[in-house]
Amino acid sequence: MKVLIPAMDSxxxxxxxxxxxxxxxxxxxxxxxxxxxxxxxxxxxxxCSLEFLKAATRLRWxxxxxxxxxxxxxxxxxxxxxxxxxxxxxxxxxxxxHTLALILAFSRQLPFLFRxxxxxxxxxxxxxxxxxxxxxxxxxxGLGGTGLETARRAAGFGLRIxxxxxxxxxxxxxxxxxxxxxxxxHGLLPRADWVAVCVPLTAETRDLFGDEEFDRMKRSAxxxxxxxxxxxxxxxxxxxxxxxKIAGAGLDVTQPEPLPAGHPLWTMGNVILTPHASxxxxxxxQRLLDLVCDNVGRFARGEPLRNVVDxxxxx
Amino acid sequence: MKVLIPAMDSxxxxxxxxxxxxxxxxxxxxxxxxxxxxxxxxxxxxxCSLEFLKAATRLRWxxxxxxxxxxxxxxxxxxxxxxxxxxxxxxxxxxxxHTLALILAFSRQLPFLFRxxxxxxxxxxxxxxxxxxxxxxxxxxGLGGTGLETARRAAGFGLRIxxxxxxxxxxxxxxxxxxxxxxxxHGLLPRADWVAVCVPLTAETRDLFGDEEFDRMKRSAxxxxxxxxxxxxxxxxxxxxxxxKIAGAGLDVTQPEPLPAGHPLWTMGNVILTPHASxxxxxxxQRLLDLVCDNVGRFARGEPLRNVVDxxxxx
Numbered sequence: 001m002k003v004l005i006p007a008m009d010s011x012x013x014x015x016x017x018x019x020x021x022x023x024x025x026x027x028x029x030x031x032x033x034x035x036x037x038x039x040x041x042x043x044x045x046x047x048c049s050l051e052f053l054k055a056a057t058r059l060r061w062x063x064x065x066x067x068x069x070x071x072x073x074x075x076x077x078x079x080x081x082x083x084x085x086x087x088x089x090x091x092x093x094x095x096x097x098h099t100l101a102l103i104l105a106f107s108r109q110l111p112f113l114f115r116x117x118x119x120x121x122x123x124x125x126x127x128x129x130x131x132x133x134x135x136x137x138x139x140x141x142g143l144g145g146t147g148l149e150t151a152r153r154a155a156g157f158g159l160r161i162x163x164x165x166x167x168x169x170x171x172x173x174x175x176x177x178x179x180x181x182x183x184x185x186h187g188l189l190p191r192a193d194w195v196a197v198c199v200p201l202t203a204e205t206r207d208l209f210g211d212e213e214f215d216r217m218k219r220s221a222x223x224x225x226x227x228x229x230x231x232x233x234x235x236x237x238x239x240x241x242x243x244x245k246i247a248g249a250g251l252d253v254t255q256p257e258p259l260p261a262g263h264p265l266w267t268m269g270n271v272i273l274t275p276h277a278s279x280x281x282x283x284x285x286q287r288l289l290d291l292v293c294d295n296v297g298r299f300a301r302g303e304p305l306r307n308v309v310d311x312x313x314x315x
Numbered sequence: 316m317k318v319l320i321p322a323m324d325s326x327x328x329x330x331x332x333x334x335x336x337x338x339x340x341x342x343x344x345x346x347x348x349x350x351x352x353x354x355x356x357x358x359x360x361x362x363c364s365l366e367f368l369k370a371a372t373r374l375r376w377x378x379x380x381x382x383x384x385x386x387x388x389x390x391x392x393x394x395x396x397x398x399x400x401x402x403x404x405x406x407x408x409x410x411x412x413h414t415l416a417l418i419l420a421f422s423r424q425l426p427f428l429f430r431x432x433x434x435x436x437x438x439x440x441x442x443x444x445x446x447x448x449x450x451x452x453x454x455x456x457g458l459g460g461t462g463l464e465t466a467r468r469a470a471g472f473g474l475r476i477x478x479x480x481x482x483x484x485x486x487x488x489x490x491x492x493x494x495x496x497x498x499x500x501h502g503l504l505p506r507a508d509w510v511a512v513c514v515p516l517t518a519e520t521r522d523l524f525g526d527e528e529f530d531r532m533k534r535s536a537x538x539x540x541x542x543x544x545x546x547x548x549x550x551x552x553x554x555x556x557x558x559x560k561i562a563g564a565g566l567d568v569t570q571p572e573p574l575p576a577g578h579p580l581w582t583m584g585n586v587i588l589t590p591h592a593s594x595x596x597x598x599x600x601q602r603l604l605d606l607v608c609d610n611v612g613r614f615a616r617g618e619p620l621r622n623v624v625d626x627x628x629x630x
Contacts, residue, residue: 097472108593110420154471275431282444
């Protein structure tokens with residue numbers, strides 16, 4: 001049985017081979033090599049273009065590197081019955097670190113203080129209002145892997161955690177105060193001092209935040225998004241920030257990416273922008289490799305795979 | 316019985332009066348008014364200069380606004396047998412928030428990314444190495460009020476907490492992995508990825524960190540200090556940062572304060588400087604007032620006061 005993989009270093013290759021001795025791995029260093037090998041393989045890691053899928057006539061399984069899968073050809077995968085597995089669980093830790101970094105940067109007024117440091121001015125603290133997280137409400141939109149890691153960290157600060165998730169009936173972790181169905185979002189927004197967007201981008205979550213949602217938020221609230229830019233409607237977000245409907249936004253993702261020079265979000269004083277950097281971590285590659293090895297072994301043995309994407313739900 | 320207080324708004328005055336009906340409060344709007352009233356009062360809140368102490372011949376108790384008491388005339392207080400109570404427990408929450416804000420800013424490379432935002436450049440994440448806190452070691456130097464709040468927050472990120480405190484035999488909180496006596500500092504420093512300085516400034520902790528201590532730290536480690544600048548020897552700190560002995564410093568306090576323009580700490584890429592801002596919080600004033608009211612009531616009833624400073628230890 002043959003599985004297509006990207007070029008890997010020898011240590012990674014050794015781990016991969018040991019995890020599934022019966023598999024023959026074909027390494028492709030780019031898309032054209034992948035296309036050339038497509039017809040031979042039943043499994044594939046790291047390539048999921050429509051062109052590749054059409055050429056890979058024997059393909060039964062694709063493992064992708066990302067947690068979000070909105071850019072892959074869902075219809076073709078469904079039509080062909082190809083199983084898609086994603087990288088959920090690999091990025092939650094660092095996405096949650098990044099989310100808290102942005103929340104704390106706003107709460108302690110770090111952008112203001114960074115600029116003061118650049119001017120070598122010891123600003124009086126009377127000139128700006130730092131906050132205190134304890135007792136404030138954090139709304140976690142989407143209590144999945146990233147949402148849970150975010151909530152776990154936030155609870156240590158005494159933040160009260162409200163959350164939405166598709167299955168609110170599942171057991172509630174002790175550090176989460178309330179779990180609601182996604183349809184309850186509008187009712188929860190007026191209570192939130194902080195909103196952490198942790199859902200993937202799907203047909204349902206595209207433009208989840210528009211004028212109406214920003215309207216329902218507190219004027220003192222800050223929204224943080226590290227998953228996908230398309231979940232916040234960019235034009236509505238700019239309007240909300242410019243008009244003072246909300247107090248700020250911490251964005252690791254934008255729509256489009258990269259954000260073009262001259263876009264108003266770059267220079268707004270109440271925006272912290274980071275360049276789709278929240279997923280980066282010195283340990284993510286190893287976690288991803290461990291997942292791939294586990295799934296390759298399962299694939300070889302005909303066992304159920306981990307992280308199977310529900311193509312109807314889109315995650 | 317008369318107690319000197321600073322000028323307060325009517326709501327605060329009402330709370331104060333209700334907490335100790337038998338006390339007559341004399342309000343002084345500045346030091347000269349305080350001096351004029353000094354001879355009449357047995358208690359005092361907010362004034363503790365040597366000149367005032369000498370004039371306050373009937374004084375038995377002083378409550379100060381700060382947690383750190385290094386600047387008050389300890390010898391005179393001791394000689395006179397005046398009880399000094401401080402504001403410990405009021406600032407730990409926001410100091411811990413600030414400490415974690417600085418740790419996360421380093422871990423997620425926010426200073427680099429702030430500068431990229433200012434240049435409107437969507438930096439590739441390949442250009443800098445963000446970290447991941449889970450599994451790293453945080454050394455909390457001084458597991459008092461601020462240290463405990465810091466450890467509680469840090470544990471949610473999966474940081475392993477090592478700590479020193481004067482009484483290592485006291486019960487260890489579940490979120491702290493190891494507690495050691497202060498003398499063990501040198502042995503702990505090589506293990507720390509992050510060092511959070513949470514001790515007060517006393518005769519023992521002045522220059523606690525000098526060349527030798529920075530030498531013992533990992534080259535990849537970052538030190539954060541939000542209590543008092545004098546605990547880190549400034550010249551040794553600059554040398555350690557310039558020579559790469561340590562990776563960075565997050566400083567809310569410096570020696571001297573304000574840090575003079577042109578000082579090398581202002582412009583070092585591996586330093587985040589904030590202007591003694593960590594204690595600020597929208598809730599600190601109320602917590603302080605609650606403490607003062609409690610202590611005024613205790614003083615009126617002749618009960619033991621809270622937050623009595625041990626003048627020999629200096630905190």
